[in-house]
Amino acid sequence: MLFTDTDSLCCQIETPDLYHDMGEKLDLFDTSNFDPSHPLYSRQSHRVLGKMKSETGFGPPVKFVRLRAKMYSLLCEIKLQKKAKEIQKSYVKKHIQHRGFLKVLKNASQATTAKFRAFKSTNRVLNTVEISKLCFFAMDYKRYVLDDGERTLAYGHYSFRS
Secondary structure (H helix, E strand, O other): OOEEEOOEEEOOOOOOOHHHHHHHOHHHEEOOOOOOOOOOOOOOOOOOOOOEEOOOOOOOEEEEEEEEOOEEEEEEOOOEEEEEOOOOHHHHHHHOOHHHHHHHHHOOOOOEEEEEEEEEEEOOEEEEEEEEEEEEOOOOOOEEEOOOOOOEEEOOOHHHOO
8 A cells, every 4th residue: 555545545456467457347447547549448437436547547657755644756657646735736746856755755854845926815915925835854744654664653553652
C-alpha cells in the first residue's frame, strides 16, 4: 500500500501481466482514461460508481515518493502525478518536480518554501498579495517512521503507550 485518500488507494500489485488480469474482469474497471488505441480502452464504465480506475491511465508508475499526508509524487512512464496539499495548484503544476520530493526525502531536516501571488479581499477591497508557505518538508504529523526508514505507525499507536 503506497497511500490512501478519501475515495482512492494506490498499491503495488505483483503479477506477470496486469493488463491481462484486468481484461479477464473488465466489468470491474473504468478504463476510459486509457489511450483509445489500448486494447482495454472502453467508455462503457465511464464515471460509474464502484468501478476501479487507474489514476495514471495505462502508463504504469515507475517511482513513488511520499513525504506526508497528501504530499506525494507518482512518476509514471508517460506523466508525473503530484500532490502538495495547501500549496496553490498552479504553483505545484509549474514549479514542483519529482526530484524536489526526492531531495527533501533524502535530507529530512531540509524544508523549502513556495512564494506565489493570490487575490485577497479585505473589507470588500480586492488586493493581490504575495504569500510564502512552507512547501516541502518530510515531517509527517500523522505517522511515525520506524528505524528501517520505510515502515510507519500512526501516532498514538498502542506500541507507543507505556
